Amino acid sequence: MITIDVPLWAARLRALRRGRLWSRRDLEERMTEAAGESGPGLPTDAVPAWEAGERRPDPGHAELLCRVFGVDEADLFVGPSSGTVLWHHVTGIPLMPGLFTEEEEERVGRAVERPWRADAATAGYFERMLDACAAPYARPADLVAALRPVFAGVEAFRRDARPSARGPLLALAARDAELISGMEHEAGDARGARAWSDRAIRAARETGDPLIEVLALVQRAELVDAAEPGEIVEAAVAARERAGVPAEIGTLSRRHEARAHARAGEMEPCHRCLEECEEAGAELCANCLVDLGRPGGAVEILEGEPPLRLPDYLPDYLPAYLAAYGLARRAHAYAEAHERDRAADLARRALALARRTGAARALRELGRVHLPPPAETGRRVLV
Numbered sequence: 001m002i003t004i005d006v007p008l009w010a011a012r013l014r015a016l017r018r019g020r021l022w023s024r025r026d027l028e029e030r031m032t033e034a035a036g037e038s039g040p041g042l043p044t045d046a047v048p049a050w051e052a053g054e055r056r057p058d059p060g061h062a063e064l065l066c067r068v069f070g071v072d073e074a075d076l077f078v079g080p081s082s083g084t085v086l087w088h089h090v091t092g093i094p095l096m097p098g099l100f101t102e103e104e105e106e107r108v109g110r111a112v113e114r115p116w117r118a119d120a121a122t123a124g125y126f127e128r129m130l131d132a133c134a135a136p137y138a139r140p141a142d143l144v145a146a147l148r149p150v151f152a153g154v155e156a157f158r159r160d161a162r163p164s165a166r167g168p169l170l171a172l173a174a175r176d177a178e179l180i181s182g183m184e185h186e187a188g189d190a191r192g193a194r195a196w197s198d199r200a201i202r203a204a205r206e207t208g209d210p211l212i213e214v215l216a217l218v219q220r221a222e223l224v225d226a227a228e229p230g231e232i233v234e235a236a237v238a239a240r241e242r243a244g245v246p247a248e249i250g251t252l253s254r255r256h257e258a259r260a261h262a263r264a265g266e267m268e269p270c271h272r273c274l275e276e277c278e279e280a281g282a283e284l285c286a287n288c289l290v291d292l293g294r295p296g297g298a299v300e301i302l303e304g305e306p307p308l309r310l311p312d313y314l315p316d317y318l319p320a321y322l323a324a325y326g327l328a329r330r331a332h333a334y335a336e337a338h339e340r341d342r343a344a345d346l347a348r349r350a351l352a353l354a355r356r357t358g359a360a361r362a363l364r365e366l367g368r369v370h371l372p373p374p375a376e377t378g379r380r381v382l383v
Contacts, residue, residue, distance in 0.1 A: 008085060009077040010053035015088045015095035016069050016076070017051075021138040021146055024048060030068040031061070040064070071097075087112045092149030096132055100125065112153070115160035122161070123168035126154055130176060139358035140186035140321055147183070151176045151199075171212055174203035178219040186321045188360025190226035197223060214239045214249055221256035224263065225361055232260035251278050258284065262291035287329055295336030302330060324354040324362035331369050338372045347371070 017027050024047045031042055040060035049055040057065060066073050084105040088095040091112060108125050111117040133146055154176060158169035177200035184192035197220045204216035217239035221232050236257035240250040258273035258280070270288050274280045282301050289298035327350035334343035347369050354362040 006051075006053035006089075007056075009056070010051055011089035012076065012085045013065070014051040015085055016071070016097070017047075018092070018146060019088075019095040019097065020069075021094070021133070021142050023139075023142055023145075024051075026142075027068065031064045034064050034067050083109050091153050093153050094129070094133070094146045094150070096129065099128060099132055111157065115157050116162065118157040118161035118169065119165050120168060122157060123165055123172060126150060126169075126172050126176075130172065130179065134179065140183040140360070141358050143183045144180055144187060144192075147176055147180045151180065167207060170203055170207050171209065174200050174207065174212055174216055177203060178216060181219060182222065185223050185226050186325075186359060186361050188364055190223075193223050193226040210242050210244060211246075214242050214245055218249060218252055218256070221253060221260075224256065224259045225364070229260040229264035229266075233257050236260070247278075255280070255284055258288055259291070262288035265292065267292055283326065283329075286333055290329065290333045290336060293336075295333050298333040299337040299339060302333060320353060320357040321359035321362065324350050324357060324359040325365060327353065328362045328365035328369070332365060335369045335371050340372050340374065343369065343371055 017024070022030070027047055028042055035041075040058075042061070046055075046057075046061070050057055062073060062076070066076055069076065084095065084102070087093075087109040104121070104125055108122055111119075111122050129150060130147075133143060133150070151173060154169050154173045158166050158173060161169060177196050181193045181196035181200060184196055197216070200216045200219060201213070204213040207213070217235045220227070220235040221239065224232060236253040239245070240253045254273045254277050258270050258277070261267075261270035261273060270292065274285060274288065277284075282304070286298040286301045289295065289301070327346050331343045331346035331350055334340075334346060347366055350362055350366055353359070354366065
């Protein structure tokens with residue numbers, strides 16, 4: 001029987017927060033917003049104290065918690081599914097209310113206690129969870145925090161699960177490691193991104209499925225800012241040289257290879273890869289030109305494209321951390337082309353978005369943006 005050293009309500013509070021991919025600061029901000037000016041203030045370190053069971057929320061804060069979580073007080077502090085809360089608390093695997101039935105939660109909970117019970121339904125549970133974790137609004141570091149326990153859980157299951165479940169669980173381990181690698185990349189941890197990519201490739205090769213291995217290699221090639229250009233090229237070429245690779249995989253690998261060649265200052269190989277892509281895209285071409293030291297050409301391409309969509313529309317368009325990076329790259333291009341005003345405007349937008357979303361890769365790119373001095377600085381006044 002699973003046991004914990006905190007009250008059940010404290011474990012449920014922590015599980016509900018983590019299941020929504022919120023940090024403790026996120027929860028505090030949502031409670032403050034829900035309270036408004038006339039609501040109860042939030043004491044310092046209130047959320048950590050509640051989750052540790054050291055202090056129970058008073059009635060005013062309990063009402064705010066129920067409001068931000070969208071649950072009744074009985075569900076928050078009593079709740080019918082104690083076993084579910086317990087195994088989520090122990091493993092750290094996010095509890096996502098509404099995504100699974102009570103029966104599904106209990107089935108996986110029983111497998112947590114005895115991993116040999118893991119079956120195809122267990123693999124399906126984690127597959128749906130990974131789909132839910134690929135949320136465009138979440139910060140990369142928060143996603144890493146949610147995905148790591150999932151990886152550990154899948155690894156524990158696949159070691160002891162019955163043979164029929166090991167293959168699907170191994171494929172899930174590869175996919176989870178790919179996601180973590182990508183989020184570590186966006187969070188600015190180059191070493192972590194490469195290490196998790198290594199895990200993904202190893203797991204993919206163990207599956208014996210060429211397509212799963214190819215996808216892991218393509219993900220490695222996406223780490224443009226976290227690996228050496230030669231390593232990126234090697235992964236991209238290896239991905240498309242596998243037999244039976246879909247055409248879109250070959251195109252994607254060439255896109256990554258083009259960026260790697262550009263970062264290495266290799267113009268001809270970069271140009272060749274772009275020509276071999278079915279649709280290189282203006283953003284990719286502009287990025288390559290910036291890396292090749294030809295910002296004027298990049299600006300010319302960008303001027304012919306519609307402006308990058310505003311943050312209000314990001315959930316329907318692309319993850320916020322990618323939008324922040326795209327804005328930072330554009331700011332870099334305009335700065336190198338001595339377009340000070342455009343570069344400064346884009347840099348401000350990128351900085352605000354990167355800070356809000358924890359997009360460390362975008363912040364690092366902004367560090368490479370050097371605005372030219374104002375035009376007036378170079379003028380001399382003759383008296």
